[in-house]
Amino acid sequence: MSCFLSCVRFDTTTTTTDNNKPTITGSVSVSGVTCYTWDDVESLTSNFSRLIGTGGYSSIYLARLSGSINAALKVHVSSHRLYQVFRSELEILLRLQHPHIVKLLGYFDDSEESGALLLEYLPQGNLQEKLNRNSKQVLPWRNRTAIAFQVAQAIEHIHEKCSPQIVHGDIKSSNILLDKHFNSKLCDFGSAKVGFSSMVQPSKTTSTMSPRSKQVMMIGSPGYTDPHYLRTGIASRKMDMYGFGVVVLELVSGKEAVSAERGEMLVHTSAPLIHDILDSNGDITEEKAREFLDPRLSRDSSLDIEEVQTMLGVAAFCLRSPPSLRPSASQVVQTLIKKIPSLSFLGCGK
Numbered sequence: 001m002s003c004f005l006s007c008v009r010f011d012t013t014t015t016t017t018d019n020n021k022p023t024i025t026g027s028v029s030v031s032g033v034t035c036y037t038w039d040d041v042e043s044l045t046s047n048f049s050r051l052i053g054t055g056g057y058s059s060i061y062l063a064r065l066s067g068s069i070n071a072a073l074k075v076h077v078s079s080h081r082l083y084q085v086f087r088s089e090l091e092i093l094l095r096l097q098h099p100h101i102v103k104l105l106g107y108f109d110d111s112e113e114s115g116a117l118l119l120e121y122l123p124q125g126n127l128q129e130k131l132n133r134n135s136k137q138v139l140p141w142r143n144r145t146a147i148a149f150q151v152a153q154a155i156e157h158i159h160e161k162c163s164p165q166i167v168h169g170d171i172k173s174s175n176i177l178l179d180k181h182f183n184s185k186l187c188d189f190g191s192a193k194v195g196f197s198s199m200v201q202p203s204k205t206t207s208t209m210s211p212r213s214k215q216v217m218m219i220g221s222p223g224y225t226d227p228h229y230l231r232t233g234i235a236s237r238k239m240d241m242y243g244f245g246v247v248v249l250e251l252v253s254g255k256e257a258v259s260a261e262r263g264e265m266l267v268h269t270s271a272p273l274i275h276d277i278l279d280s281n282g283d284i285t286e287e288k289a290r291e292f293l294d295p296r297l298s299r300d301s302s303l304d305i306e307e308v309q310t311m312l313g314v315a316a317f318c319l320r321s322p323p324s325l326r327p328s329a330s331q332v333v334q335t336l337i338k339k340i341p342s343l344s345f346l347g348c349g350k
């Protein structure tokens with residue numbers, strides 16, 4: 001137990017810092033990212049014949065590049081306001097390169113109100129679907145810890161390793177995509193905010209705005225939104241850590257952030273456990289950890305209950321209030337490397 005205390009205690013005072021391109025006429029490639037015409041887009045998706053995902057702002061279609069390479073085309077809904085969302089996502093993706101962030105391959109931009117992003121295709125879809133009780137396959141424990149670790153690395157990259165820094169603003173399991181080996185990639189930078197040192201107010205003072213325009217500016221998704229952000233409208237890196245905490249609870253429990261049947265939020269149903277963990281400074285009994293654990297993992301040979309305890313401790317610290325008490329992404333990465341031995345198969349050093 002005392003070992004576990006050191007597992008999840010964070011020093012919250014430290015703030016660190018091909019050739020596969022389609023041979024389609026009309027396309028222009030700059031730094032490996034290709035600018036397509038609408039005709040190209042229609043041709044790449046065989047006239048939008050296969051829908052593979054939908055979001056609040058977009059539809060995602062399977063695209064075929066030369067050499068039978070698949071890609072995903074994210075077509076933003078046409079409107080002046082959503083065009084800004086598309087431009088912002090495009091500009092952010094153009095400068096992000098990380099093994100656990102979805103890769104931009106190309107884009108279409110009519111410079112007025114329509115845009116589309118061509119992204120690498122992640123064949124296993126999103127994490128929310130994979131954790132769903134109706135999913136045929138149960139995601140093994142080993143993959144769940146790896147996913148948490150890789151997402152923490154992606155967040156560490158945008159928060160601390162790129163300049164200017166980026167707040168994702170919508171960390172949730174449906175924005176975590178999985179490749180054929182269940183490696184994860186963070187996607188959907190449509191809510192992201194750029195140029196933060198730690199905290200920033202939305203561009204206009206919220207006090208002078210109507211409730212409706214305030215609503216339009218709010219980012220995040222039900223079940224994942226930092227209560228501090230909801231109260232203040234201030235987006236910060238720590239709001240991403242809150243969303244990450246909810247994702248870790250989903251990975252451990254196999255439950256949804258908002259239950260489809262009852263509409264209950266996982267952060268609410270887990271509150272007694274989170275309080276217990278925080279009251280005992282990161283400690284949690286094996287029995288309580290087992291009670292919370294996804295029952296589908298009971299026969300998983302890769303399951304290690306101490307790792308479950310560590311993951312729950314990490315989640316509890318990420319959900320802490322005030323936000324300044326939450327760990328940074330790099331502190332989470334370091335804790336996971338030290339305390340989750342199975343991550344060694346990913347080749348990360350101690």
Ligand SMILES: Nc1ncnc2c1ncn2[C@@H]1O[C@H](COP(=O)(O)OP(=O)(O)OP(=O)(O)O)[C@@H](O)[C@H]1O
Pocket residue numbers: 052053054055056057058059060072074102119120121122123125126174175177187188190
């Ligand atoms: N590159 C990809 N490969 C495979 N599937 C993808 C890819 N990109 C998106 N998807 C699928 O489409 C879904 C929606 O994508 P995304 O979150 O980018 O859209 P959005 O309109 O920004 O959604 P939101 O409502 O979260 O803002 C994802 O959850 C995933 O299932």
